[in-house]
Structures are given as structure tokens and as C-alpha cells.
Amino acid sequence: MxxxxxxxxxxxxxxxxxxxxxxxxxxxxxxxxxxxRPFWQELPILIVIAAVIAALVVTFIGRPYVIPSQSMEPTLHGCTGCTGDRIYVEKLSYDFGDPKPGDVVVFVGPSHSWNKAYRSNRSDNVVVRGVQNFFSFFGLVPPDENDLVKRVIATGGQTVQCCDAEGRVMVDGKALDEPYARYIAPYQQGLPYSVKIPGGLSINPRGREFGPVQVPEGNVWVMGDNRNESADSRAHVDDEFSGTVPVDDIRGKAVFKIWPPSRIGPIHGQDPQAN
Known part of the structure; x- marks a missing residue:
């Protein structure tokens, strides 16, 4: 047993x-x-993961933009019919702080004065427009808004005007040091940049004088580096913000030129008030 x-x-x-x-x-x-598992079965999953990451990056970290005009020459290159600089604009800096004098920023036109000449970059075809909006969400197509790039010259509470005896811009009565600024016309005392006329402003690109303008708190005064070829804050002093840009309308800080290869490099922000 x-x-x-x-x-x-x-x-x-x-x-x-x-x-x-x-x-x-x-x-x-x-x-x-x-x-x-075959690669073709895993590919859709990889595409979805990549799309989600791209959307998060575009929404919270930054996105590329194209420079369409010459208003920021020689810092940023752009012109009609040429290959404009592609720049990377990051958002994190202004999530934790405010724009500073000298920063190169991208912002959406804050008023009708800035946007009256803007034409949508979207197709009239409903289906194509939907596809464009979809890809814009992932940073593959530009957003449908009037984005502009300029340099911050003065911030909230400061008073900006031009000019001193040498034709320099002044903030709070102090002349700025602006090695990045390009003027193609010499300073003529008494010649203003803009004159108020019925229905708006008459712009004289060869003129420099403007102001004084006190920048409201929460706003900035911006100007293009190519001073005689830039419709910046000076061209909009008759709008509800006196030409200034609300910080809430700033999309981010331009930090790097990513294309073409010959132009790749950092975008320097030099404080013109630190002289």
C-alpha cells in the first residue's frame, strides 16, 4: 500500500x-x-504616437514659422519670391516670464489696423481647408492667422519716442543702443514716420520721429530691425492699443534659424536699454 x-x-x-x-x-x-508582429501592423500605432507628440510640442513648447518679408533684415531674411528664413519659436519662456527688451517675438495682429491687409492662407474648398486645419494642429501647416515678427523695444509702463539729436529711439528719455537696427535713410529732424489723416495714418518710411507713447501695462512696443521697411508699432499708433501689442497676443520667442542651411544659427536678443 x-x-x-x-x-x-x-x-x-x-x-x-x-x-x-x-x-x-x-x-x-x-x-x-x-x-x-508585421511592421505594417505596428506602423499605425507609431504614426498615432508621433502625431500626439507633435501636437503636444506645437501646443506647449514651440513651432516653426516662415519669415515672409524684409522687415527684420538683416537679423531675419525674407522677401517676396525668395526663400525666407525658417525660424523656431518657443513658448516656454513666456509661460514663466514676460517678454524683455531686445527679444525677437512672433505675435498675432492685435487689432484691425494690423490685420486689414491679411488674407487667409486657407483654401476655399471645404475639404481642403479641413485638411489644412488638421495638419496645422500638428505644426505641418501654418496657422490661419496674421502672425508677425518684430523686436521688443519697450515694455509696460515705459515711454518710447524718437528721436534724440542723433536720430536714435529713446525709452524713458534714454537713447537706445541698437546695433541690429538698419536705416536706409539718414535722420531728418522734424520728419515724422506717420501723420494722422482722415481715415488713418499717412506713412513716410524715411521719417523717424514718433511719440512719445506710454506703453500700457501688459503690452509691449515692437519695431522691425529694418526700420525704413517695417510697418511696426509706429504704423498703428491710432488703434486702441496706441500701436502696442498685448503680451497675451505673443505666440512665443524666436530662438533659432532652422532653414536654409546657410542661415542656420541662433537668434540673439540684445537688450537695447542696457547701455
């Missing part, structure tokens, strides 16, 4: 070991089959 019991016990142990080995082989085969 004892021998029978011992035999049964031995047989049970062998069965457990055999069952365990079989289960182990099945698990190994399952793992192997899982690892051998």
Missing part, C-alpha cells in the same frame, strides 16, 4: 513538471509570435 502511494506521488510530480514545461513552451511561443 505504501508503494502504491509513493508511486502515485511520483507520477503526480512528473505530471506537474510536464504541464509546467508545456505551459512554458506555450508562453514562449506566444511571446515569439508577439515579437514577430
Amino acid at each position: 505504501a508503494d502504491d502511494i509513493d508511486s502515485v506521488r511520483v507520477s503526480g510530480a512528473d505530471g506537474e513538471r510536464a504541464g509546467g514545461a508545456t505551459l512554458g513552451r506555450r508562453r514562449a511561443r506566444a511571446k515569439k509570435q508577439k515579437k514577430q
Whole structure:
């Protein structure tokens, strides 16, 4: 009887070991089959993951923009019919702080005065427009808004005007040091940049004088580096913000030129008030 019991016990142990080995082989085969999933099955998952990451980056970190005009020459290159600089604009700096004098910023036109000449970059075709809006969400198509790039000259509470005896812009009565600024016309005392006329402003690009304008708190005064070819804050002093730009309308800080290869490099923000 004892021998029978011992035999049964031995047989049970062998069965457990055999069952365990079989289960182990099945698990190994399952793992192997899982690892051998065809690439075409994994590709959609990879695309979705990449799209989600791209959307998060565009929404919270930054996105590329194209320079369409010459208003920021020579810092940023752009002109009609040429290959404008592609720049990367990051958003994090202004999530934790405010724009500072010298920062190169991208902002959306804050008033009708800035936007009256803007034409949508979207197709009239409903389907195509929907596709454009979809890809814009992931940073592959420009947003449908009037984005502009300029340099911050003065911030909230400061008073800006031009000019001193040498034709320099002044903030709070102090002349600025602006090595990045380009003027193609010499300073003529008494020649204003803009004159109020019925229905708006008459702009004289060769004129420099403007102001004084006190920048409201929460706003900034912006100007293009190419001073005679830039319709910046000076060209909008008759709007509800006196030409200034609300900080809430700033999309981010331009930090790097990413294209073309010959132009790749950082975008420097030099404080013109730190002289």
C-alpha cells in the first residue's frame, strides 16, 4: 500500500513538471509570435504616437514659422519670391516670464489696423481647408492667422519716442543702443514716420520721429530691425492699443534659424536699454 502511494506521488510530480514545461513552451511561443508582429501592423500605432507628440510640442513648447518679408533684415531674411528664413519659436519662456527688451517675438495682429491687409492662407474648398486645419494642429501647416515678427523695444509702463539729436529711439528719455537696427535713410529732424489723416495714418518710411507713447501695462512696443521697411508699432499708433501689442497676443520667442542651411544659427536678443 505504501508503494502504491509513493508511486502515485511520483507520477503526480512528473505530471506537474510536464504541464509546467508545456505551459512554458506555450508562453514562449506566444511571446515569439508577439515579437514577430508585421511592421505594417505596428506602423499605425507609431504614426498615432508621433502625431500626439507633435501636437503636444506645437501646443506647449514651440513651432516653426516662415519669415515672409524684409522687415527684420538683416537679423531675419525674407522677401517676396525668395526663400525666407525658417525660424523656431518657443513658448516656454513666456509661460514663466514676460517678454524683455531686445527679444525677437512672433505675435498675432492685435487689432484691425494690423490685420486689414491679411488674407487667409486657407483654401476655399471645404475639404481642403479641413485638411489644412488638421495638419496645422500638428505644426505641418501654418496657422490661419496674421502672425508677425518684430523686436521688443519697450515694455509696460515705459515711454518710447524718437528721436534724440542723433536720430536714435529713446525709452524713458534714454537713447537706445541698437546695433541690429538698419536705416536706409539718414535722420531728418522734424520728419515724422506717420501723420494722422482722415481715415488713418499717412506713412513716410524715411521719417523717424514718433511719440512719445506710454506703453500700457501688459503690452509691449515692437519695431522691425529694418526700420525704413517695417510697418511696426509706429504704423498703428491710432488703434486702441496706441500701436502696442498685448503680451497675451505673443505666440512665443524666436530662438533659432532652422532653414536654409546657410542661415542656420541662433537668434540673439540684445537688450537695447542696457547701455
